[in-house]
Amino acid sequence: MNAREKYGIPANAVITIAGTVGVGKSTMTRTLAEQFNFRTSFEKVDANPYLDKFYKDFAKWSFHLQIYFLAERFKEQKRMFEYGGGFIQDRSIYEDTGIFAKMHYEKGTMSPVDYETYTSLFEAMVMTPYFPHPNLLIYLEGSLDDILSRIQKRGRPMEQETPLAYWKEMHERYENWINSFNACPVLRLNINDYDLVNDQQSIEPILERIGTFIHQTSLLKN
Ligand SMILES: Nc1ncnc2c1ncn2[C@@H]1O[C@H](COP(=O)(O)OP(=O)(O)O)[C@@H](O)[C@H]1O
Numbered sequence: 654m655n656a657r658e659k660y661g662i663p664a665n666a667v668i669t670i671a672g673t674v675g676v677g678k679s680t681m682t683r684t685l686a687e688q689f690n691f692r693t694s695f696e697k698v699d700a701n702p703y704l705d706k707f708y709k710d711f712a713k714w715s716f717h718l719q720i721y722f723l724a725e726r727f728k729e730q731k732r733m734f735e736y737g738g739g740f741i742q743d744r745s746i747y748e749d750t751g752i753f754a755k756m757h758y759e760k761g762t763m764s765p766v767d768y769e770t771y772t773s774l775f776e777a778m779v780m781t782p783y784f785p786h787p788n789l790l791i792y793l794e795g796s797l798d799d800i801l802s803r804i805q806k807r808g809r810p811m812e813q814e815t816p817l818a819y820w821k822e823m824h825e826r827y828e829n830w831i832n833s834f835n836a837c838p839v840l841r842l843n844i845n846d847y848d849l850v851n852d853q854q855s856i857e858p859i860l861e862r863i864g865t866f867i868h869q870t871s872l873l874k875n
Pocket residue numbers: 672673674675676677678679680681803804806807847848849850851
């Protein structure tokens with residue numbers, strides 16, 4: 654019996670991992686997919702043609718980058734839909750609009766007209782049959798210091814060279830965003846409560862929590 658069966662996770666579930674840059678989403682995505690024998694949906698970082706340029710000049714590239722991410726996430730959403738679920742997704746589409754696009758608009762690094770265009774495109778895309786909400790959003794949270802040290806340790810130069818104020822702003826926005834997020838059930842995990850790098854066994858209580866949580870939220874729906 655694999656962990657999915659053991660903890661009663663439906664084979665067609667879609668679980669999205671959310672949280673700020675460097676908090677550990679990709680690591681959690683890989684671990685959960687392995688444990689549940691699910692497919693993964695990752696965001697493109699290395700093959701992203703705008704990301705590097707964006708970090709050098711937010712105002713010039715923020716609109717291009719958001720459109721690129723939106724197109725990629727839409728393709729991924731369609732793929733998950735066509736497979737009939739059974740996915741762990743690295744970052745939700747809700748964060749693109751609720752965190753990144755909004756933050757750049759409010760900070761003046763995305764123009765009002767570009768933001769309006771982006772938002773209307775986002776809304777048109779989300780209101781399609783390809784966009785059922787995930788069964789569960791797992792929100793990873795941790796202190797700003799721990800997250801900054803993970804960004805440094807991972808070593809993407811574009812992120813290492815970005816001023817601390819950017820990560821601080823994002824960290825605060827994430828906390829506010831998750832407190833009012835209600836598109837699907839949310840399970841919050843503190844990154845100090847497990848260590849997938851040095852202690853593989855620390856995933857076990859998390860699997861159990863996910864199982865219990867999905868079970869409880871599906872009971873509430875019925
Ligand atoms: N549970 C964990 N314990 C210790 N280090 C971790 C853990 N999860 C991720 N890391 C480390 O933190 C860094 C960022 O993780 P990553 O999964 O790439 O984050 P994200 O996808 O959220 O940007 C990586 O160097 C990774 O090895």
